[in-house]
Amino acid sequence: MSSPPLVSPVSHPHDLPVLDWTHRLTQLGPRFFTHLQPTPVAAPRWAARNEALRVELGWPNALFDDEHLQAFAGNALMVGSQPLATVYSGHQFGQWAGQLGDGRAIWLGEAASAQGPQEIQLKGAGRTPYSRGGDGRAVLRSSIREYLCSEAMHGLGIPTTRALCLVASPEPVRRETMESAAVVARVAPSFLRFGHFEHFSAQGDMDSLRLLADHAIAHHLPECRERAVLWQGNMYAALLDEVQERTAKLLAKWQAVGFCHGVMNTDNMSLLGLTIDYGPFQFLDGFDPGHICNHSDHQGRYAYGRQPNVAYWNLYCLAQALASLIDDQEMTLQVLEGYKTLFPRYLGDAMRAKLGLVGDLAPEFEREADWTLVEDLMQLMAAEKVDFTVFWRQLSQAVVVQSTAVALTDAGWSGVTDLVLDRPRLLKWLSLYTERAGQNNFAAMGQQMLRSNPKFVLRNHLAEIAIRQAQAGDFSEIDTLYNLLKSPFDEHPGMQAYADLPPDWAGQLEISCSS
Incomplete structure (x- = not known):
């Protein structure tokens, strides 16, 4: 009954x-x-x-x-x-x-x-x-x-x-x-997902496809009405444009915090640019652009470094689904080109913010030089698989305690330099970085960085501990983690263990699509 x-x-x-x-x-x-x-x-x-x-x-x-x-x-x-x-x-x-x-x-x-x-x-x-x-x-x-x-x-x-x-x-x-x-x-x-549109397009059901697109615009993406002005009044080109920009913003944010989704199928892509369907996700421990978090992803299609290109591929699938509504192939391709411009810009802004290079510190003409600084650091981190979250947080705290007269030998940088083996290479980078920052207020820069670089992320081993306790009937660790993660940029005195480097056994955890 x-x-x-x-x-x-x-x-x-x-x-x-x-x-x-x-x-x-x-x-x-x-x-x-x-x-x-x-x-x-x-x-x-x-x-x-x-x-x-x-x-x-x-x-x-x-x-x-x-x-x-x-x-x-x-x-x-x-x-x-x-x-x-x-x-x-x-x-x-x-x-x-x-x-x-x-x-x-x-x-x-x-x-x-x-x-x-x-x-x-x-x-x-x-x-x-x-x-x-x-x-x-x-x-x-x-x-x-x-x-x-x-x-x-x-x-x-x-x-x-x-x-x-x-x-x-x-x-x-x-x-x-x-x-x-x-x-x-x-x-x-x-x-709503990309796959909702692919479904009716694949069936050749144009009436349902149009009905769904109109529903999405009317109730969820009204911004398309203004955006259509850019596309000769074509509302469906505007819909694709709105989705590609939201997707570009989302992927930039993922990459900036070291988040791996793990299964970026088109049916797992939100029309609103939301992160959706948490399965074999992972926040990076050691920085590795080729890291595959999904044990089921044998070809590495959804590796961390490939996520931005996969998002573009998925947008191309959505564009194919909407093509009959847009009814202008050249315009459709032109809309998609926006992602190739917007994603690098959004990622550049996010990474420069992690370095405290925002506002007056990052005028337009210096963007390219700033990105070179970012790339050099990421290559250094990748060479040794430096812990992603810990490094950025330690760098932020080191900048907070510096004065404008920075000596790279100062003990204040030890929290950063102790994380790498190739100390000369890091010191060379730090020299370029502090030169870029110039005579700006390091304390203010550092505070900005602390608001951009979280102390706490949901590492796999932290989730695993909560899972094991819950399976034994104790759900308290879920609440403990929730209270940390809802304000991940705060210090949370007494909770340092949740921000430390992962234990050795964390590397043995395997997360698959069934996770």
């Missing part, structure tokens, strides 16, 4: 449901989705509740009471929700995969919030028509990683889907081994 709809715990029967729902996506019609019910899960319990996000969205306390636990587990429905799964297609590891779709994510609807309508999905809430033989479940291990990394990325200022709460269950789920189930409630203004 299915569970009854969940009514909010209120004192008067005429009160409104806890969330105020709308369902603009359902107005597109049945070609875009399948209505279905979540599959109940055994003995759910709260593993984590994101109170800060709930407050940020203006949603009530009642959302996290025990009655709503059943709704977030998929065992009951909140009044006003309309669960469904959407259909999309896509390219996976560079090959056309055909029809895909929400295989384990069930869309509940759009809820009004202080930040506008927010779509809510339950990831791991059971099989859908698009599960392709899968069980539709998520395991506790991967769900903890998604919950924490969603909020870590937000703390870093990187566009992302958000994680509202995490529900754990003892229900067994088989992956490489037998594991336990979990459901993540994730939130975003829209979960």
Whole structure:
């Protein structure tokens, strides 16, 4: 027997449901989705509740009471929700995969919030028509990683889907081994992907393709209306242009913090330029442009250094899907060219900010010289696989304590020079760097750098410790990490161990698509 709809715990029967729902996506019609019910899960319990996000969205306390636990587990429905799964297609590891779709994510609807309508999905809430033989479940291990990394990325200022709460269950789920189930409630203004457009284009269904594009522009990307002026009024060229710029900004932010997504298939690319689908992700430990974080990526297609080019390839696939709507091949290619200009600029700005070279310190004519400085440093770091996060943070702190009269032999630089073996090479670079900074206020520069270079990131071994404790029934480490990662640029006295170099065993962790 299915569970009854969940009514909010209120004192008067005429009160409104806890969330105020709308369902603009359902107005597109049945070609875009399948209505279905979540599959109940055994003995759910709260593993984590994101109170800060709930407050940020203006949603009530009642959302996290025990009655709503059943709704977030998929065992009951909140009044006003309309669960469904959407259909999309896509390219996976560079090959056309055909029809895909929400295989384990069930869309509940759009809820009004202080930040506008927010779509809510339950990831791991059971099989859908698009599960392709899968069980539709998520395991506790991967769900903890998604919950924490969603909020870590937000703390870093990187566009992302958000994680509202995490529900754990003892229900067994088989992956490489037998594991336990979990459901993540994730939130975003829209979960539309490149693959949604590829699906209808591949089917030759131009009416649905146009309907979807118009929906995206009207409800999620209204900036396209102004941008269309640049493209002779062509709204669909403007749509592609908006998406390519958002994607360029996103990839620059990823690269600047050493984030590896791990599986940048076109169905994992957000139309809104959000980081979406946290699977085999990793923040770099030792800096290695060729690092492959996905154990399933045998060819290294999604290695860290290849991510920007893969994003362009994915945009090209989106452009092919939109080509019939744009109806101007030369214009379509011209739009795509924007990425080749914008990404280097956004990455250059991000990397120069990591060096404190912002504002008056980085006038336009010095951008190229600044980028040479960045490249020289990155080559030095790559040669020895210097820890990415620790190096940048140590450099920031070293700059803070320097005066404008800098002696590279000062003990203040030891936190940086102790990280490398080729000390003469680093000292040569530091000499060029301090010469570039000139007589500017090093303390102010350093403070800027501390706001650009995080002390804490979600390293794999930190997530693994939280996972192992949670599998033993202790969810406290999830909250500890969450509280660090939501403000990763702060010092957090007493928590230095979470910012230290990773232990030796961290290098043995293997993260695959099932993660």
